[in-house]
Amino acid sequence: MLKIEFETHTLANGLQVILHTDRSSPLVAVDLWYHVGSKDESPGRTGFAHLFEHLMFMGSRHAPYPAFDAIMESWGGHNNGTTSNDRTNYYEIGPRNLLETFLWLEADRLATLSDVITKEELEKQLKVVQNERRQSYENRPYGRAELAIPEAMYPPDHPYHWPTIGSHEDLEAATVDDVRAFFDRFYRPSNATLVVAGDLDPAQAKALVDRYFGWQPKREPPTRAPRPAEPRLAADVELTMTDRVQLPRLRLGWHTPALFAPGDADLDLAAHVLGGGKSSRLYRALVFERRIAQDVFAYQGSQMLASVFHVGATAKPGHDLDEIGAAVDAELARLASEGPTEAELARARNTHLADFYRSLDHLQTRADLLNHYQYLLGDPDGVGRDVARYADATRASVRDAFARALSAKRLALRTLPEAVAS
């Protein structure tokens, strides 16, 4: 029963189109993925994919700034974009009468943005992005640790070494020519997939997509840097930083298999056994029983080229990170040697499946999943295959994947409270 119904076709210019009908409400969602993320940047030119996402709202030839937002909001639609290491997505949600407008706006900026972008617009969005960096990382408790972890785990030439938000220096150095070159290289119909979902007639939606995107010329997909070597740490890395926080926090990280690679789903389940709620092992041991930690978490940070398995714990007042570290290590070692119990595995699986059902309830999330599977698996129909990875996991497969992960060298990052008068 787990399936998202869709139909798909590819335009002559290479744009893949996926249509999904849901008439349960009078809404439509357009979800457009460009297969470019911060992994496609170069050292010294970081933050570009994300800065570019901001520029996509600065007007195109037939919809000059601020028409993109103004037109759709005048009809009750809204939109946003997100950039990750691996991809950039843009989406619009609104009443069904806006479908044609959404497609026109997306098509016009794909066709013409590079011709109309100006230095003033670039500089304005630069400031917005610099504020975003401060708000999301620099002025947020433990936020700077999030920037430090990939930097410490990946070597300088690995595309996951730098954060999606980029560095202030690189952002400052961006020019309009850089922007045009980036756009011309990656924003091509053949490097994108378009999901149109909601209260629509598929034949009509197909005709509209063709009207606005079909005329755009075919260009070959961009050439890519070769896939980098599997990252590995040559030795354990110990880092200490300070932040404006009350309590010290320990972060641990290990390199693990990429998204959808063998072991990835097992590590998702292992993370749940360790840190997924009150009955998880780390929570039970550190928060519930010994009461030495204020919070704990664990997750498999799955990405396209490589993943990191993360563990974190924040010490309660009166406890230090040596004590926390020893308690965490004991639980990790036990899971690596014994694996989960049958009941733990069942709980992790059921929770994962329930989360999946939840994501299917929301129109735009469903649209995004179709794009996700198309990008990662080359087929929008990935739900069944994805869910099967979890259903097929066994106590032994989870134990083995986790033991393998833990056998690699690791990062240990300590965030300590700044000694400031406040």
Added chain:
Amino acid sequence: MSAAPKAMTAAPSVGPLPSVAPPTAERMTLSTGLEVVTVRREVAPIVSAALMIRSGAGDDPPEQSGLASLTAEMLDEGAGARDALALADELERLGADLWLGSGRDGSQLSVQAPSATFFEALAIAGDVLCRPRLTDGDWQRVLADRKTSNAQRRDQPEAVVSVVSDRLLFGAAHPYGRPVEGFAHTIENLSLDDVRAFHQAHWRPNQAFLVVAGAFDGGNLRARLEAALGDWTAAPVSQTAAPPPWPERPRLCIVDRPGAPQSIVRLVAPGTDRLSPDRPGLAMLNAILGGSFTSRLNFNLREKNGFTYGASSSFAFLRRPGSFAARAAVFAESTAPAVREMLGELAGLRERPVTAEEHAKARATLLMRVAEGLATTGGIAASFGDIGLYGLSLDEPLRFVAALERTTADDLRALAARYVDPEAASIVIVGDRASIEPPLRDLGLPPPVIYDAEGERLP
């Protein structure tokens, strides 16, 4: 590149907005007196239930601020035949999420579960409601966690600005003037007996309202609900005393965060209550001022000036009159100009009255927000939960839509004159005092009053 076809050169025509058709809600009353509303949605195999209790942090005695939320949090620390961990284990086995918490006006128990296990999960919720264990060991742990998480608030400038703004606007004697999670000194006053008493007094079926939304099995629904929740007894609930009037408050307040790269700016002023007939119009007015991307505040501070990643505004419509707030996190060095522009946009609602285009946008925005809010099972549960919490009629979504349809641009101009007054707003800033204070003085603002992160005035 091929020439763009004619279709590209102008915006497509847009047909009429679809009408908003809220889903059908069915009502029943269980033997305990509990009112239940059910709404079917069969897009995904999940069910969301929201049980609303019409008592929340607003009913905390002043020196026991935090009591309602700690009571909610304690209820699933073991109930019926299961201790805290066994209960969590069983919910996970069912793939169910159970969430308990309190807001200003109410407390809530929510369950979301796959259709196949929903009624088993609801039976556990019944244990939690009617048979919580409330043991001393669990209490000591939950209380210690709360003390620590409250202390961690000072790490989060957005949390600090909320605590300080509410305390200034409503006053410490008003229940909305205290954080839902309590202050350090009020948490110290609480005992497990207080939790037991709050549970006994307020968590009663006659004080509650249940929404079940999603792909639930409709067969024997009443019998299944009775089995899960039937063992619950009604009791009279006393009303909390009326709150004091709005206090005097300073114009400019700073919480010092030395070296902070951003200032968190909030302008706060009195708003109105949930049942006010002005609510639909104010929601529209807010969409124009700061409740959408193209709103005046966001357009000015983010798009025109690049001061911020985003500026917004909101009205909190509560049982008693709530707040109006405009907010932005801005470059530290842009603090004074950002405050000037925010005050200017508040004044601008009178000086540059709402246009016909803005009115049309606000209408469409709010109509589609209703439609989107009702387009997930969680959204349906939340929308109808709100109806139950405030004692509204089940056709409230349609009434709200009708009110939006009949609110004119002139109505919005009149509301702006009555509700948005830059001179009445207090400006609360969490930021680097040394660098932001002199430029703020240059705006002609009075000297700031300085507070700590809990809203205590400093010398």
